[in-house]
Amino acid sequence: MVIWPRSFVVALALPITLGSFACSEDAGSAAASGGGGDGTGGVSAPGGGGAGGGELPTTFGGDRPVTLAVPDDYDPAVPAPLVILLHGYGASGAAQNVYFGLGAEVTARGGLFAAPDGTVDQGDRRFWNATDACCNFYGSTVDDSAYLRGLVDAIGESYSVDPKRVHFVGHSNGGFMSYRMACDHAAVVASIVSLAGATFLDAADCAPSEPVHVLQIHGTDDDTIAYDGGETLPMLTYPGAVATVEQWATVGGCGLTPDTSAPALDLESGIAGAESTVSRYAAGCQPGGSAELWTIAGGGHIPSLSEGFAPAVVDFLFAHPKP
Numbered sequence: 001m002v003i004w005p006r007s008f009v010v011a012l013a014l015p016i017t018l019g020s021f022a023c024s025e026d027a028g029s030a031a032a033s034g035g036g037g038d039g040t041g042g043v044s045a046p047g048g049g050g051a052g053g054g055e056l057p058t059t060f061g062g063d064r065p066v067t068l069a070v071p072d073d074y075d076p077a078v079p080a081p082l083v084i085l086l087h088g089y090g091a092s093g094a095a096q097n098v099y100f101g102l103g104a105e106v107t108a109r110g111g112l113f114a115a116p117d118g119t120v121d122q123g124d125r126r127f128w129n130a131t132d133a134c135c136n137f138y139g140s141t142v143d144d145s146a147y148l149r150g151l152v153d154a155i156g157e158s159y160s161v162d163p164k165r166v167h168f169v170g171h172s173n174g175g176f177m178s179y180r181m182a183c184d185h186a187a188v189v190a191s192i193v194s195l196a197g198a199t200f201l202d203a204a205d206c207a208p209s210e211p212v213h214v215l216q217i218h219g220t221d222d223d224t225i226a227y228d229g230g231e232t233l234p235m236l237t238y239p240g241a242v243a244t245v246e247q248w249a250t251v252g253g254c255g256l257t258p259d260t261s262a263p264a265l266d267l268e269s270g271i272a273g274a275e276s277t278v279s280r281y282a283a284g285c286q287p288g289g290s291a292e293l294w295t296i297a298g299g300g301h302i303p304s305l306s307e308g309f310a311p312a313v314v315d316f317l318f319a320h321p322k323p
Contacts, residue, residue, distance in 0.1 A: 060155055064117055064119070066115065068112060068113070068155060069103050069106070069112065076159070077160070078160065079162035080112050080159070080161060081110070081112070081162055081165035082112045082114075082155060084166075085113070085114070085170070086118075086168060086169065086177045089126070089134070089135045093115030096174065100169070100310060100313075102115075102310050103115065105310040105311060105313075112159060119142050122138040127173055128173050128180075129145075130173060130180045131179065131199065131200050132200065132236065133231070133232050133237060133238040134176040134238065135232070148168075149185050149188065152166055163322075166189055167317040168192045169195075170193075170195070172195070174194075174197065175194030176198060176238075178194050178197065179206070179214075182208060183200070183205075183206035183208050187210060189212055190320060191215070191320040191321075192214055194217065194244075195217045196217070196219065197216075198225060198229070199238075203250075206247075211252035213289065216294070217293075218241035218294075218296065219301065219303055220299060221298050221300050222301045223300065227241050228240040228241075242293065245292070245293045249285075252281075252289020252291060253284060254285040254290060258280055258293070260278065260280075262278040262280065264277050265278060265308070266308055267294065267299070267306055268296050269305065269306040270303070271296075271298050271299070275297045277295045278293075278294055279292065280292050288323045290320065292316070
């Protein structure tokens with residue numbers, strides 16, 4: 001059994017109490033609801049008819065039910081983008097969405113949105129079985145890659161999902177899982193955004209069938225998942241932000257000299273001004289592939305996100321469909 005120090009658990013979790021943020025070990029679990037067992041897929045869409053006929057279901061996910069957020073002007077004749085948000089270790093989909101503010105932004109722009117839960121580990125923390133470094137700390141056999149792939153399929157059986165615009169966004173453990181989805185299901189995933197996550201250290205462990213658009217967002221002062229890479233435990237090593245992005249730039253056939261001419265962004269409300277620099281690896285890329293890094297100078301593992309964060313993330317996703 002692995003006993004995790006409290007500081008590590010708190011830092012990877014997303015603690016929320018009554019809409020405010022506090023570093024309480026139990027707050028993230030209190031915000032969570034639903035979730036459940038150690039299933040390995042078997043996702044189904046209960047009830048309802050296909051897109052355009054009958055009353056459509058809004059709950060998917062089998063033994064891990066998740067409610068699909070649908071735009072008010074949803075039209076089954078017009079395929080919509082699908083965005084799936086993945087929470088950090090110890091948090092929940094609902095809590096992560098409160099923090100990111102992503103669901104309202106996605107649906108306001110005509111997208112479908114879901115924020116599922118990982119399973120609960122022996123330390124009573126929700127997690128995603130993502131890369132070798134994060135965050136299956138107790139040897140679970142859960143296949144989250146299959147579960148999330150099945151979730152996309154189940155939603156697509158009832159709603160008109162644009163197959164060229166399926167996107168994943170994740171924080172910390174959820175960022176690692178977003179990379180896992182890009183590795184395993186590149187033919188399905190158009191683009192991903194990871195805040196404070198990382199890809200596999202060994203590129204040989206990730207064999208995407210085609211390029212994927214990737215955005216890594218990372219704070220230079222992150223002391224949980226270090227900007228320059230590190231270990232979640234001895235022998236469980238992850239690459240740094242630059243190495244992560246360069247690995248995916250290589251997958252996309254892009255040159256490894258980034259374009260840094262884009263204006264800086266204001267992503268961290270606790271730091272004055274536009275603190276986040278933009279590095280784009282887009283030169284010479286194959287269709288469907290690119291890589292981008294937004295570096296939050298002075299940002300930590302759970303930055304105080306600005307009002308512009310969610311719009312900027314959705315701008316990136318919707319600008320990067322499959323060809």
